[in-house]
Amino acid sequence: MKLDDSDWVNNLFKSTAEDWTPTTARDSAQVLFVPFSDDENTSVHCATVLSNAELVSADTFLNANDKNHFIQRRAFRKYCGARALGSTRALRNIEFYETDKGRPYLSSVRGLWFSFSSCQLGFLGAWSFTHGIGTDIEDQTRNIEATELAHEFFSENEARIVDEATDATRLRTFFNLWSLKESALKSIGEGLPFGLDAFEFDLSPDVHLNHAPVQYGGAGRFQAHLIERDNTCAALVTHLL
Template sequence: MTPFRSTWPPSPARPGLPDQELHVWVASLNRPQPQLNQFWQHLAEDERARANRFYFDHDRAHYIVARGLLRQLLGSYLQLPAHQIAFAYGEHGKPKLAAEQATSGLHFNISHAQGVALLAFARHREVGVDIEQIRPLDDAEQIAERFFSKNEVVVFAAVPAKQKPQAFFNCWTRKEAFIKVIGEGLSCPLDSFDVTLKPGEPAELLQVKGSQEEAARWRLENLNPANGYVGAVIAEGREWQLRYWQWP
């Protein structure tokens, strides 16, 4: 497992979340038992039941930390105890705030991979985030041909071999972030929209089902949250400021 090392700044004590900002947090999910116990106390009964269904201890612990941290950060933004956060779920399972808490306009999304989590927050705009560990895949070309758009397959094929892992996960995280922000999950075909993927090239949503106008509704940003990982965040509108921190 790649050790968790991030160059993102440490978290402020209690950050506000103005409408024009988008916040992303990175956190290691590998936590000592006392912290695990604390996060467990934040969880609702359905979350505890889900945690107990994990077969492997590390998967159970990662879920508890991710969900507990999400509640803690939401509680900080809403000035509520973490255990009082209430969730509702969209048709494809995307969580959102329920009941009166939804009137805050606070939107969020979470992703985790190989023990590292990204959590994104915005007000009055949908947000999607994804993270992956960069690693060589023997079947990267086959996966690309199956799931990437025709244009992305052509671009990916031209990337030098040593840059292919970065390019592959650039594309994958950007695509995952988009299907999460629109709340459609895997019901949205991954080849129905184009993103940039070349290493060093700015992240951008190029077209959605042939429409550049639809793509222009969204702003996509590349993230470098930790050593050996790549991420992407996307949100409605284009005039927002991205701020990011690592959770201690």
């Protein structure tokens, strides 16, 4: 095993990555998805491109599956960084930093936005040179109290949308709205503490924003996209800076 097996990791993600960029966002962003692998060998190779600090963080996980998920997620983040830069340097040398709100960035390139998300099924990475961006992926197979959560965290109109969904579509409706709202927060460099009520979405007749914070230019400076796939709900929100 090499100290930094970047070639193996690059080939893995190159062969398994799926382009999930919405057609209407191709001029402003790139979105990639890779599935989580339960092959222990995959995590062993991915671990070789992580920093010492990341390896220490990986060792704090008590559950082996959670540890492997973290290792693959961080290796994929480095892969996306290299793809965005067009870099052939060793992945171990692609080093991300985070703002105090958790937004990842590369110190070597100003104006390049990244957003990452994951669920048990896989990892989503997005980047843009022209827009603030946020992305989120949710595992739709999870069993949650969608109606109760919608009334707790969503606007009155969004909660009504969840209420009026059929039993067969209620979970997907909830996760679509949740992923849009979390993506929107990331697109302004914020996290959940900023408040899910900062943005309000509608899903009909198409996905659009009803409300966005005035200090970020209002709804007109954002574009929202749902990424429909089996078993997952994912979203991309771009913010014109």
